[in-house]
Amino acid sequence: MHIQTQEEAPRSPQATAQYGPESGSRWFGLWDGYFAISYLVTVMLLFTSDEDQVHRAFAIGALTLIVPWYAGLGRRPMILRTKSRRNTVFSAGLFLLFTSSSTLDLGGSFALFAVVPMLMMSLPMPSAIALVVLANLWPVIVVWLRGGQFDPHILSVLPISLLGIALSVLLGLWITRVVQQSADRAALIDELRRSREREARLSHQAGISAERERLAREIHDTLAQSLTSIISLVQAAESEVVANPERARSRLGLAGRVAQDSLAEARTFVSALTPPALRESSLVQAVRRQADLLKEETGLTVRCASRGEEQPLPMAVSVVLLRSAQEAFANVRKHARDARRVEVLVTYAPDAVRLVVRDDGAGFDADAVPAAADGPDTGRDGGGRDSGERNGFGLRGMRARVEEIGGMAEVSSSPGAGTVIEVTVPLAPVAQGSADE
Numbered sequence: 001m002h003i004q005t006q007e008e009a010p011r012s013p014q015a016t017a018q019y020g021p022e023s024g025s026r027w028f029g030l031w032d033g034y035f036a037i038s039y040l041v042t043v044m045l046l047f048t049s050d051e052d053q054v055h056r057a058f059a060i061g062a063l064t065l066i067v068p069w070y071a072g073l074g075r076r077p078m079i080l081r082t083k084s085r086r087n088t089v090f091s092a093g094l095f096l097l098f099t100s101s102s103t104l105d106l107g108g109s110f111a112l113f114a115v116v117p118m119l120m121m122s123l124p125m126p127s128a129i130a131l132v133v134l135a136n137l138w139p140v141i142v143v144w145l146r147g148g149q150f151d152p153h154i155l156s157v158l159p160i161s162l163l164g165i166a167l168s169v170l171l172g173l174w175i176t177r178v179v180q181q182s183a184d185r186a187a188l189i190d191e192l193r194r195s196r197e198r199e200a201r202l203s204h205q206a207g208i209s210a211e212r213e214r215l216a217r218e219i220h221d222t223l224a225q226s227l228t229s230i231i232s233l234v235q236a237a238e239s240e241v242v243a244n245p246e247r248a249r250s251r252l253g254l255a256g257r258v259a260q261d262s263l264a265e266a267r268t269f270v271s272a273l274t275p276p277a278l279r280e281s282s283l284v285q286a287v288r289r290q291a292d293l294l295k296e297e298t299g300l301t302v303r304c305a306s307r308g309e310e311q312p313l314p315m316a317v318s319v320v321l322l323r324s325a326q327e328a329f330a331n332v333r334k335h336a337r338d339a340r341r342v343e344v345l346v347t348y349a350p351d352a353v354r355l356v357v358r359d360d361g362a363g364f365d366a367d368a369v370p371a372a373a374d375g376p377d378t379g380r381d382g383g384g385r386d387s388g389e390r391n392g393f394g395l396r397g398m399r400a401r402v403e404e405i406g407g408m409a410e411v412s413s414s415p416g417a418g419t420v421i422e423v424t425v426p427l428a429p430v431a432q433g434s435a436d437e
Helices: 013-047 053-080 085-104 106-122 125-147 153-240 245-271 283-298 315-335 394-404 428-436
Strands: 301-307 341-348 352-359 408-413 419-426
Touching (some): 013 053, 085 106, 106 125, 153 245, 153 283, 153 315, 245 283, 283 301, 283 315, 283 341, 315 341, 315 352, 315 394, 394 408
Antiparallel strands (some): 408 419
């Protein structure tokens, strides 16, 4: 994000115009009030002057014409701080009206308090200073011309005019600087407001993306895997319904239980509650139930054990390890060809908890599978999976889950030697993060 600094203030007219009408008019109202007071005071002085009535009327008229001239031609360029031919025309007309009023009645020279700042805001600095000097000397020139010859009394008035020139220039510079700083501040506020809106919009989009990713992982780890199991069980039951109806009924009953568990899981992650498997049991018990389900579905020998003193775990750790076990079992169902045995081990340590799932299937070449790919999901069947599953979540989603809580997931395998999936999660950082929340 780039925020313009004050030194970058004199930007292009397009950039200035972006802020001018909206923010510049707010602070320019103060200048309008100053201009109106200067005009009224000068008109009052003209009304009380000793000049001829006709001259005085024309002087007031010339002074009054400055008001629409400023409102119609000079005000907008001052707000936008643009320098164009329009500014030159406005400044020339302003100077002409002022000199006309001062020539007809010297009381009109009091309008210098309004004329000088307008010249400073409308013209480039060198041209503005030259015209301001001439405007301040104009009353002296009028007195000299009216006398017809050089009056020594003018020498006594000249220092006052020179002081007026200095004060006018300083006043004009100060007002110009204040106007510029006010416009810059308004532009900066507008830029900061837009930046905050962009940041809020990006944060909202990031939250939506993260929630979509979470739901996708939940669907893959629960519903998709459960539906795969149900389909396998139903297909197996269909093939045995004639030859072995008792076994077919058993498989259908198991499919019904898996469907009920899937329904509970769906209701859980929609309401963002604790998974049912962990609601009233420990991690080891939940993993053991998943292992028993794998044994019933596949007929494999599945052993589940734990080491170390079992301890309560932060819910984030328990959920990630349970989902990792489910993903490992899903890969065994789909890809561990020729497997006969699956061993599951949950190890508790003071500073970490570790989950290991080992099978004695066909295995695959782990070195040939990119780390970002789905590991065994991509390689165990020799790439025979369909493109939808190959681009799915699988072990890639498992790695993402584990890394989100500071853990590490490793897949070890070689052809003919089975596969080992190991997930290690440190406890201290996760527990501390949970406490902070």
